[in-house]
Amino acid sequence: MPDMVFMQPPGGGEPQEVEATPDILVPMLVAGWRQCPPPAPQEPPEEE
Amino acid sequence: MANIRELLIGFGKGKQTNITTANILAQIWRLAKLNVELANPRYVTENDAAELGKGHEFATQLFKSHIESGPHRLEKYLSSEFAAWLVAFGLGKVVKSGLGPYTYTCTPLNLPTDGLELPYFSYLEQVRPGANDVRDLMLVGCAIKGWTIEINSGPGRANAKATVEFVHSGKITEPSGITLPAATAENLLNAYSLACTINGVDYVTAKNFVSLTMGWDNAFRDTSDFYPGSGQQDGYQIRGRMEVGDRAPAFSFVARFVDGSAELQKVRDLTTGTATIQLTRDANNSLQVTWQKLGFAVAEVGETDGIVTVAVTGQPMYHETNGLLSAVVVTPVDGICQ
Numbered sequence: 001m002p003d004m005v006f007m008q009p010p011g012g013g014e015p016q017e018v019e020a021t022p023d024i025l026v027p028m029l030v031a032g033w034r035q036c037p038p039p040a041p042q043e044p045p046e047e048e
Numbered sequence: 049m050a051n052i053r054e055l056l057i058g059f060g061k062g063k064q065t066n067i068t069t070a071n072i073l074a075q076i077w078r079l080a081k082l083n084v085e086l087a088n089p090r091y092v093t094e095n096d097a098a099e100l101g102k103g104h105e106f107a108t109q110l111f112k113s114h115i116e117s118g119p120h121r122l123e124k125y126l127s128s129e130f131a132a133w134l135v136a137f138g139l140g141k142v143v144k145s146g147l148g149p150y151t152y153t154c155t156p157l158n159l160p161t162d163g164l165e166l167p168y169f170s171y172l173e174q175v176r177p178g179a180n181d182v183r184d185l186m187l188v189g190c191a192i193k194g195w196t197i198e199i200n201s202g203p204g205r206a207n208a209k210a211t212v213e214f215v216h217s218g219k220i221t222e223p224s225g226i227t228l229p230a231a232t233a234e235n236l237l238n239a240y241s242l243a244c245t246i247n248g249v250d251y252v253t254a255k256n257f258v259s260l261t262m263g264w265d266n267a268f269r270d271t272s273d274f275y276p277g278s279g280q281q282d283g284y285q286i287r288g289r290m291e292v293g294d295r296a297p298a299f300s301f302v303a304r305f306v307d308g309s310a311e312l313q314k315v316r317d318l319t320t321g322t323a324t325i326q327l328t329r330d331a332n333n334s335l336q337v338t339w340q341k342l343g344f345a346v347a348e349v350g351e352t353d354g355i356v357t358v359a360v361t362g363q364p365m366y367h368e369t370n371g372l373l374s375a376v377v378v379t380p381v382d383g384i385c386q
Contacts, residue, residue: 003145010161020145022338022376025153030371032161035143 008036015039050175050182052084057122058228059190060169061133062383067189067217067289068279071170075383078228079130082123082209087173087187089117089220091284114274114285115218119193120171126197126208127234128333128379134212135337135375136385138192138264140166140292149332150382154375156264156295164291166191166266167385171216172224186224189217191290196263196298197337199239199325207239208327215268218286219279232381237327237335246362247314247321247342251303258302258352260325262337264373267293297372299323299339299362304355311347311358318343320365334378340367 003020010032017038018024062075092114095107102108124130132152136142140157144150157166171190175182193213200207244252244260251257269291278288303311313319323339345363349356366372 003147003151005143005145007143010158020143020151020153022153022336022374025143026155026338026371026374027369029141029143029153029155029374030158030369032158034141034162 006036006038007033009033054175056174056177056228057081058172058226061381063167063385064169064189067168068219070186070188070221073226076170076172076226076229077232078230079124079232079234082125083121085121087120087171087216089115089187089216089218092116112283115281117187117216117218119213119215122212122214124210125205126210126237126327128237128329128335128377129232129234129381130210131237131335132377132379132381132384134192134195134210135377137167137169138195138212139375142385144386148382149378149380152377152379152384155371156373157292165289166292171214172226172228174224174228177227181223184223186221186226187216188219188221189287190214192266193268194263194265196261199242199260201258205236205238208237215290217290218281218284220281235329235333235379237329237333239327241328243326243328244324246301246323247319247344249310256304256306258304258357260301261298262325263298265296265298267295269293297364299342299364300360301362302352302357302359305349305358309358311344311360315344315347323362332378332380336376337373339364339373340370341365
């Protein structure tokens, strides 16, 4: 199974999880994307 | 008296948070090098010789100006560890993946989105560090000006070497306050493992390959680094930034020239294609550099050790989707340029 990384688009925005292969990463890097940490897990809604 | 072979060097495998904040010990590794030059910062002074009002043309006072430091050279046998550091800091953009070994996918900065500054690192030199040290200083805020990878015919480690030139901001910590860790065990990428396809030709399978040189120059803008507010060290101005200029790639190789060799025809036809250069020690240690669109600018037939060869100067070009070049390094070391 290929490794996965999170990438953020130029100028900020929603990170995307992608396969860490050169075919996918290189065009993204060239287009200005950069690696970012995984987004924090969302907390489940509180039960009443 | 101290022997130059006592020289210890260490530098940040991780990047500094900014140009003025030194790497911490946990980010620093110690490696060996080949060249004997020391990384000497040069304190530049000026004087009043040209000023009027003294009655003569001689200097009467010295003034502090600035610190020039670099380019300093690091010459090493090529290893997966050093290759990862070189392309990550030298190109500027890196994605780390994997849980060990780690894969570093690197490309040059995209200037509109990434800016003009490369990641910075600290560089240490020590000779008998401690209370009676001969030399112990840390150069804070260094960036790679350029790098070269050479692959040559012949046995031994020297058939695959890397040279890095780096420039230093001028900020110095002396003594460094750092106790260097044990030397990192490096996994060499010798030339015997070369796989190489250039512009549609697999030169290794054909047993025709002789040598290759590829490199990168970040062409720093130099004087604009000394801007108002850039900072000082001992009253001498230092660089507050190092910005890439018109970056220059380099690619050339020599191959045996045989019946059917098409290098001259490719110059005439302006043929372009990719060039993929790969060195592999094992599954945990490799380097692959891909020049995304390469033409042949010059091809000249000559001789090497009595064999007819062709020397080709490549012209790396920008590919709309994949850029100029990418480098993928697999190595056991975590945290490079992180």
